[in-house]
Amino acid sequence: MKLTVWTYEGPPHVGAMRVATGMKGLHYVLHAPQGDTYADLLFTMIERRNHRPPVTFTTFQARDLGSDTADLFKQAAQDAYDRFKPEAIIVGASCTAELIQDDPGGLAETMGLPVPTIALELPSYQRKENFGADETFFQIVRHLAKPVEKTAQVSANLIGPTALGFRHRDDIDEVTALLSDMGISVNVVAPMTSSPSDIARLGAAHLNVLMYPETAETAARWMERELGIPFTKVVPIGVGATRDFVAEVAALANVEPYLDDSRLRLPWYSRSVDSTYLTGKRVFVFGDGTHVKAAARIARDEMGFEVVGLGCYNREQAREIRAVAKEFGVEPLITDDYLEVERTIEALAPEMILGTQMERHIGKRLGIPCAVISAPVHVQDFPARYSPQMGIEGANVIFDTWVHPLVMGLEEHLLTMFREDFEFHDDAGASHHGGKALLRAEEEGSSAPDASEPVATMAPVPGGEVIWLADAERELKKIPFFVRGKARRNTETYAASRGVMQISVDTLYEAKAHYAR
Amino acid sequence: MTDQTPVRASTGCRDTPVLKQRGQREVFCGLTGIIWLHRKMQDAFFLVVGSRTCAHLLQSAAGVMIFAEPRFGTAILEETDLAGLADAQTELDRVVGELLSRRPDIRQLFLVGSCPSEVIKLDLQLAAERLTEQHAPHVRVLNFSGSGIETTFTQGEDACLASMVPVLPKTDARQLLLVGALPDVVEEQAVSLLEQMGVGPIRVLPAPRADSDLGLGENTVFALTQPFLGDTHAALERRGARHIAAPFPFGEEGTTAWLRAVADEFGVDDATFDRVTEAPRARARKAVAQAAQTLSGKSVFFFPDSQLEIPLARFLTRECGMTAIEVGAPFIHKALVGPDLDLLEQGPVISEGQDVDLQLDRCRAARPDLTVCGLGLANPLEAEGMATKWAIELVFTPVHFYEQAGDLAGLFSRPLRRAGLLKVEAAE
Ligand code: SF4
Numbered sequence A: 001m002k003l004t005v006w007t008y009e010g011p012p013h014v015g016a017m018r019v020a021t022g023m024k025g026l027h028y029v030l031h032a033p034q035g036d037t038y039a040d041l042l043f044t045m046i047e048r049r050n051h052r053p054p055v056t057f058t059t060f061q062a063r064d065l066g067s068d069t070a071d072l073f074k075q076a077a078q079d080a081y082d083r084f085k086p087e088a089i090i091v092g093a094s095c096t097a098e099l100i101q102d103d104p105g106g107l108a109e110t111m112g113l114p115v116p117t118i119a120l121e122l123p124s125y126q127r128k129e130n131f132g133a134d135e136t137f138f139q140i141v142r143h144l145a146k147p148v149e150k151t152a153q154v155s156a157n158l159i160g161p162t163a164l165g166f167r168h169r170d171d172i173d174e175v176t177a178l179l180s181d182m183g184i185s186v187n188v189v190a191p192m193t194s195s196p197s198d199i200a201r202l203g204a205a206h207l208n209v210l211m212y213p214e215t216a217e218t219a220a221r222w223m224e225r226e227l228g229i230p231f232t233k234v235v236p237i238g239v240g241a242t243r244d245f246v247a248e249v250a251a252l253a254n255v256e257p258y259l260d261d262s263r264l265r266l267p268w269y270s271r272s273v274d275s276t277y278l279t280g281k282r283v284f285v286f287g288d289g290t291h292v293k294a295a296a297r298i299a300r301d302e303m304g305f306e307v308v309g310l311g312c313y314n315r316e317q318a319r320e321i322r323a324v325a326k327e328f329g330v331e332p333l334i335t336d337d338y339l340e341v342e343r344t345i346e347a348l349a350p351e352m353i354l355g356t357q358m359e360r361h362i363g364k365r366l367g368i369p370c371a372v373i374s375a376p377v378h379v380q381d382f383p384a385r386y387s388p389q390m391g392i393e394g395a396n397v398i399f400d401t402w403v404h405p406l407v408m409g410l411e412e413h414l415l416t417m418f419r420e421d422f423e424f425h426d427d428a429g430a431s432h433h434g435g436k437a438l439l440r441a442e443e444e445g446s447s448a449p450d451a452s453e454p455v456a457t458m459a460p461v462p463g464g465e466v467i468w469l470a471d472a473e474r475e476l477k478k479i480p481f482f483v484r485g486k487a488r489r490n491t492e493t494y495a496a497s498r499g500v501m502q503i504s505v506d507t508l509y510e511a512k513a514h515y516a517r
Numbered sequence B: 001m002t003d004q005t006p007v008r009a010s011t012g013c014r015d016t017p018v019l020k021q022r023g024q025r026e027v028f029c030g031l032t033g034i035i036w037l038h039r040k041m042q043d044a045f046f047l048v049v050g051s052r053t054c055a056h057l058l059q060s061a062a063g064v065m066i067f068a069e070p071r072f073g074t075a076i077l078e079e080t081d082l083a084g085l086a087d088a089q090t091e092l093d094r095v096v097g098e099l100l101s102r103r104p105d106i107r108q109l110f111l112v113g114s115c116p117s118e119v120i121k122l123d124l125q126l127a128a129e130r131l132t133e134q135h136a137p138h139v140r141v142l143n144f145s146g147s148g149i150e151t152t153f154t155q156g157e158d159a160c161l162a163s164m165v166p167v168l169p170k171t172d173a174r175q176l177l178l179v180g181a182l183p184d185v186v187e188e189q190a191v192s193l194l195e196q197m198g199v200g201p202i203r204v205l206p207a208p209r210a211d212s213d214l215g216l217g218e219n220t221v222f223a224l225t226q227p228f229l230g231d232t233h234a235a236l237e238r239r240g241a242r243h244i245a246a247p248f249p250f251g252e253e254g255t256t257a258w259l260r261a262v263a264d265e266f267g268v269d270d271a272t273f274d275r276v277t278e279a280p281r282a283r284a285r286k287a288v289a290q291a292a293q294t295l296s297g298k299s300v301f302f303f304p305d306s307q308l309e310i311p312l313a314r315f316l317t318r319e320c321g322m323t324a325i326e327v328g329a330p331f332i333h334k335a336l337v338g339p340d341l342d343l344l345e346q347g348p349v350i351s352e353g354q355d356v357d358l359q360l361d362r363c364r365a366a367r368p369d370l371t372v373c374g375l376g377l378a379n380p381l382e383a384e385g386m387a388t389k390w391a392i393e394l395v396f397t398p399v400h401f402y403e404q405a406g407d408l409a410g411l412f413s414r415p416l417r418r419a420g421l422l423k424v425e426a427a428e
Helices: A012-022 A034-046 A069-084 A095-100 A104-111 A129-144 A168-181 A196-200 A213-227 A239-253 A266-271 A273-278 A289-302 A315-328 A338-348 A357-366 A391-403 A409-417 A470-478 A481-497 A505-515 B030-040 B052-061 B079-083 B085-102 B115-119 B124-135 B155-167 B184-196 B230-238 B251-265 B270-295 B309-319 B334-343 B356-366 B375-383 B392-396 B402-421
Strands: A002-004 A026-031 A055-057 A088-093 A117-119 A155-159 A185-190 A207-210 A282-287 A306-312 A332-334 A352-355 A370-372 A454-457 A467-469 B018-022 B044-050 B072-076 B108-113 B140-145 B175-179 B202-205 B220-224 B299-302 B323-329 B349-354 B370-373 B388-390
Touching (some): A002 B085, A012 A026, A012 A034, A012 A088, A012 B052, A026 A069, A026 A104, A034 A055, A034 B030, A034 B052, A034 B375, A055 A069, A069 A088, A069 A104, A088 A095, A088 A104, A088 A129, A095 B052, A104 A117, A117 A129, A129 A196, A129 A315, A155 A168, A168 A185, A168 A239, A185 A196, A207 A213, A213 A289, A239 A289, A239 A391, A282 A338, A282 A357, A289 A315, A289 A391, A306 A338, A315 A332, A332 A338, A352 A357, A357 A370, A370 A391, A467 A470, A470 A505, A481 A505, B030 B044, B030 B052, B030 B072, B030 B155, B044 B052, B052 B072, B072 B085, B079 B085, B085 B108, B085 B124, B108 B124, B108 B155, B124 B140, B140 B155, B155 B202, B155 B230, B175 B230, B184 B251, B220 B230, B220 B251, B230 B334, B251 B270, B251 B309, B251 B334, B270 B402, B299 B356, B309 B323, B309 B334, B323 B356, B349 B356, B356 B375, B370 B375, B370 B402, B375 B388, B388 B392, B392 B402
Parallel strands (some): A026 A055, A088 A117, A155 A185, A155 A207, A306 A332, A352 A370, B018 B349, B044 B108, B108 B140, B175 B202, B175 B220, B299 B323, B299 B370, B323 B349, B370 B388
Antiparallel strands (some): A002 B072
């Protein structure tokens, strides 16, 4: 039993719903109680889909238990077939149905429906949403994809995009353009946009572009083995990764590498002088493995940030992320415990978070700006405008998105210069963000605590508790907020390393000199 | 101006045959009630004993991560818990122990049953009794079911309130108990109106804190502010309290009828009643009239959601000039909504339970001007050109009593006004 407040991933059947909802001509009969229908609103509200997910929930109730839940399942499956006439049906159980062991797969088989019926085994008490999507797509591919003649022109499948995916809609267009520039056409995009009959002709492609390992790696491996289709390992998020991707695709497809970078702006924007202030910004990166791996590389190599910590919530990518962390010389954080992520961020005190909507909330609470790089998604992650993460435009979008939460370069200097000004002070926040600026409260003069009195105990630092003296604490407040976390942390580390238990103004400036770069 | 409690109209829907269908439902389970209950009871924690699905539902229904550390959480059952039940009880003790030591502010802990905990027959009542002993006197542990195999959406609040009734101390004091978790501002309005009439003492269930000295007994009369409190109603009657039946306090008419029923119980004379209600009634009428301009003559179709459907249909048809085509409710408790059914003019289909596909067929055929439905159906219906009102907002927004009557009407008129405002086609 594990106490959970917020979760990064839903249960595995929600992953299966993401596959089914992305597809056309497929129907999912899910053995589940009525309340599980809440999952429909993820698609209709968060993603603003204009149709109901193609999912029938059998809606068994307490009084059905032990009597006719199996009949109920068969009735629901028959009704769903009659009403929706899908090309194929997937059947499975939610967490509750798993416990009553009706075996939806076996039941569906006895019904002899005239379309392929694919049984899903998704262990709800062990696995989560991404596994559910990956396994569902794999089962669909395994049942429906057959060896077929290759297309005459070199072609690729784009695999991995699902409903409710982080920018999947726009990434498809971007990758399609990258391939088309090299003379490679797209055979099938799946699961999103495809129908069961499209799945049957996956084998006609010359290569698979594995866009999201989270949702399609098992299928990619199976197709490599059974249909002889190689797949790409590089995910083209960021400038460097996009160039590597182009080279990889060219090698797999045996064509000339070509990248039209005439619209690529990230490298120049990053070099232009206003970006100087980005140098060495300490960032913490967290999300799904694929996006974290890409974001860490962009952060260091393309933005000039310092990555002070990284991790992912999906254990399936743990090995990959450990390797990335090793390369970056930081501790990997592999956890789906929101509170643990919060504690880590608090301890690292980064100047910026590249995370999910969950970290955006952590950032809000801790006063740390955050840019969202990965699922779990929120209605804001489905902008009306074209907003991919992959390819050339993806790199441009990432530059803008990451810079937006930060205080602009020139503004940063002005804040420093006028930090004692009553309305132009650090609590006022960045000028380009909404929200009412707060006037700074007048410093209470006479009531200031005695300079030698300890004011607060800080988070435990290895080697015992370090105490800030009141005058040092006041001095720290004069440092602009966007570097204050760093100054606080550096000073505490410095003090701890020297066995200093009380931080005075002198300690603060000694630490500053020590860390000067 | 002396409106009497409306008498049962011969044209009402109380005896209209109810259409009952069995198929897929498109509703939340009772766990959802935790989202508003935990805001209302400030020293309570709601611990769902369930699966990842339950945790995901709470998160999705809460509009994703609003609060730093909300006073609810899910003890997610894992494979090892399913293997042996004795272990699950020990595990629960451990999780609760950790939770309470981290949250010393918690005085009431609700163990909330889910589908998985019920299917494996994890006895949460036993656990609650044991844990109450362990953590007495600081924390009281109760249990109720919010599972989707037992409860629909607002029935979770009903189960929660009902679980509190048996442990309330006995009192012989004559008192009025208002039952239902309302936003504070609305609750204060109701209490103030009744106090001005000299009704009292007035107590509220749920009380904001566990240590309030709320008691119950044969001299307690109670009025429900929500139509979905059937089990709570039964539990209160078992304790000897008496129910004041009335239409629910939605709109000017409903609020007046509800107040009148309570006032009659306490012997308030007409002059006093009119003096207290006259000004807010006039305000409510005026505010409703504004929205009614948009709503009048339009048709409405209710999908089942919160059990508020029948009182709201009564409000929309009688005060806003709408016609009801179908009024679907997840569950119809005639002892509670009978007075509203009496006032609802015959004509609409009254349906209980759901086969969502068949109901969608009826809805599409009828093409109502406004469809009241859950979040899973709203955008798909809008995409088919039908104006919708998402029902969950009716539970999350202050809509009861006079001062909110206009807001309530506004919730229904806004989608129609919006549909009229948007012009995204070429001018031609
Ligand atoms: S319907 Fe049951 S399993 Fe689903 S969220 Fe509600 S209590 Fe949990």
